[in-house]
Amino acid sequence: MSTNTTSIVSEPPQAKDLQKPRYFMYLPREGLQGENIPSHILWENIKIKTAQISFRPPLKPKEVFNAASWEVKDNLVIVHAVELDGYVGMSFESSKVDCLDVMVPVKYVLSLANGEVIKETREIRLFKPKLEIKIPTTKIAIDPKTGFIKGRVGIKNVGRGVLIMRISSTEDSSLKLETPLEHREFAEKFVVDLQQEMSKLAEDFPIFKPFWEQMFVWETKEFVELTAKERIEFIKYINDLAKVLASDKNLLRGFMEGYSKAFAKNTELIEIVRKVISVYESLVSKDMLLINPFDEVTIPEKTGEIHLAIEQTDRVLDTYDDIKLPKIELYGSQGFRIPVYRLFEWG
């Protein structure tokens, strides 16, 4: 689908029109708080002395392209000279703020050699997701025969963008949330099989070896639990891994085959993954993804108390504060097991 268009004009353009000063500033209109935001200035038929780009937190400059000499002062980037005339490129880092939605103006000031000044402002709306929890009662009644649940915890994303979360029981909780044994066994076997496949690959491709060694260190960590430092390390690890894989087609093919073989050896896992995906599906339309919906709580007697915490992140793996729920009493007519996603009313 081409966007090439023919301009309808009353007369052909004159040579002088082509010499007219032109400039263009680009900034996306919206973005997720925490993602990288590109921006650029293009100009023609103008002699630029300096280009200034001023902004406000949560934007912060990450990279400047095509600048021969430039400086950063507080919330201002001043480009004194460009390498190639007609262009300055930028990449901003953005970070989370308290507001769900914030408008950030970016001002572009071009000082021309003839003393004129061109000023333009663009705005970007930066948004983020946010969980809202409503606890109607601290007692949840469960009918083990019908599966009917009364008093579920209300959970809703009142912001914008997908929230990825994991629910776990706290250390002081008397009842614990646990991954069902059959899921755990399959997952552990899959990891062992994957380790074997990747070990063969590391022998054949020494460049992959350090990544293979680190892979299983990261495998033991939950990404919603990563510290800010670990998150940066993890993103760097993934980027470096992607570069190494991309540098050799045979290595990339071997890596993909390794995963396929490990999956093929554990076909039972596919069924579990499919089940988990179907719960994801129902939640993602509400901009929420629960990564452990089938972790379950076992109540051996008729009643027990659980203390739950929610860890969260978003599509750019930004950190969010954990949410600790008050202690909740679960009760029914007999002992029972229940998956965690059923304790919530997904908004």
Place this chain on the structure above:
Amino acid sequence: MDRRDSGSLSTGCLSGVERMSEDLPKMLFGIAEQVYKIWEKIPKIKILNQEATINVPESVVEYTLAVSIPSSFRSIRKPIEISAPSIVRVSAAALNPLPRTVREAIKKFQYGDGRVAYALFPELLPSDTDKISVSTTYQIDDPGLLDDLVDRTKGHEPGGPERNEYWMSAQLKHPKVLRDSFGRFDLRDIDVTVDVGVHNELKNTIPPAFISRLKTFFGVMAERDPRRQHMAIPKLRQLAKEKTAGREFKILVDLEALFMPGTFSKYVDVLRDFRYSDCYKGKECYELPIEMIPKKMNVISRADLTLEKPAAEGTLIYKNNRFIEAIKKVLSGAD
């Protein structure tokens, strides 16, 4: 005040310029340099210009060298050999008095060990030209190269008033380095792939009753116990009374057809510097008894960058309302 000369703000990272000077020439300009050196050594010729075009989807570089040749050049009897495993084509053109290709001056041949090489025969060049160009097309086997040249970004979440717009951007990281080597440097068909979620449209449009009927049919078909099959008959009879009964498979096939690239592309507009290129189904499927309908479509848009237009921006608009109408039309059983 933090003053810098160029490159990345991230501390501890190899700056882009350093990476360019260390690795990129080998990957990108290796063959070009080789060709340049061959011509540089030929006496009395003058190199006028160098141009390079990278065709991103095919990972192919076309490197063109323009040279002025003295009249004695045609008397060189030894052919000028240009060879490397990654070279896929060599061609030559006379630039004056009128530009034209001179296919006859380039021969492809094979050594006894299987090595393929190209040779330019000076004596076969037209006698009326004193300026020629030689283009060498070669493969680059580094899919990561593009990210060293271009900063490509896209919105992670849909925006716009109906939350169906995705921004895309591509910016040259080091145009000066390229300008220093080439009179012209073009990057053609730089790709940005956006995951367009279609799950919500399916979820809000496909009636649960339709999914339930499909599940019943597939359940009965998978059932081997004759008693259970028999027990399902009353339920099937009940389902047979529904409006689209008996047309479920046609509906499924028609639904799947909406996700064929030629059809889905009608529900996508790509604006400004980018253009629509292709689309394909995402890996995960919508929760139907058979995996036919994706929950995401991967839409590839492309833009060109040159030293004259070093940055590009565009918007992908997914026309979700029109797509919902199309799904509804299929579900109504309309032919």
